[in-house]
Amino acid sequence: SQQGEEDPQALSIQEGENATMNCSYKTSINNLQWYRQNSGRGLVHLILIRSNEREKHSGRLRVTLDTSKKSSSLLITASRAADTASYFCATDAGEGNKLVFGAGTILRVKS
C-alpha cells in the first residue's frame, strides 16, 4: 500500500511560473524525501526534510512539512523546461529504514 499520495496527478505550466506539488501521508514519519524522475531514467534525490523541520530550501526548491496535517509540499520556483519530469514524495517511518512512495506528479513545463 502506498503511504504518500501526490496532488495533482499532472501539472502543466509555462516556463518561468512556479510549480507546487503536494503530498499527503498516513502514519508518523522519520523524514520525508522528494525525488525527480526523468522519462525512462532512475530516480534522483532532491531534498530530505526531517520530521522536526518545517521548511527547507535547496536552490529553486522549497519544501514544507506539516506533521499535524501529515502533508508536505514541493515548490519549484521560476520553472524551466528541464524541470519537466515526474516528482515523487517518499516517507521514511523508521521501520527497517524503508521508504514508501506515492504515485507521483507529472510536471510539464512548456517553453
Next chain:
Amino acid sequence: NAGVTQTPKFQVLKTGQSMTLQCAQDMNHNSMYWYRQDPGMGLRLIYYSASEGTTDKGEVPNGYNVSRLNKREFSLRLESAAPSQTSVYFCAPKEASEDTSTDTQYFGPGTRLTVL
C-alpha cells in the same frame, strides 16, 4: 545514479524463464533495497537488506528471491517469470547511519524487464 550499477539494462523473458538482476554499489552503504515501478505508480518495495548477511521481505515479495552477496552486491532473482512481473526494477542503497532521520536513498538506473 552515480555509484550504483545495475545489469542488465533491458531484458525480455518468456513466461517460466528465470533470471537474476544484479546490483552493485560503491558508496559503502549498509542497506540495499529492490523496488519495482509499474506505469502510473510509485515504487513498491520487493525486498531489502538492512545490513550484510540479512534480507527481509518488502511489500511485494512473491515470485522473487534475493541474495546479499557482500556489502557491495545485492541480487534479485526471478525463478519462474510471469507477465505480471513486467516492470522496471530499481536497486537503491542507503547509508543506514545511527541518525536514520537523515539517511538518503540513492537509486540505480533501473532494469527494464518484459515477460512475454
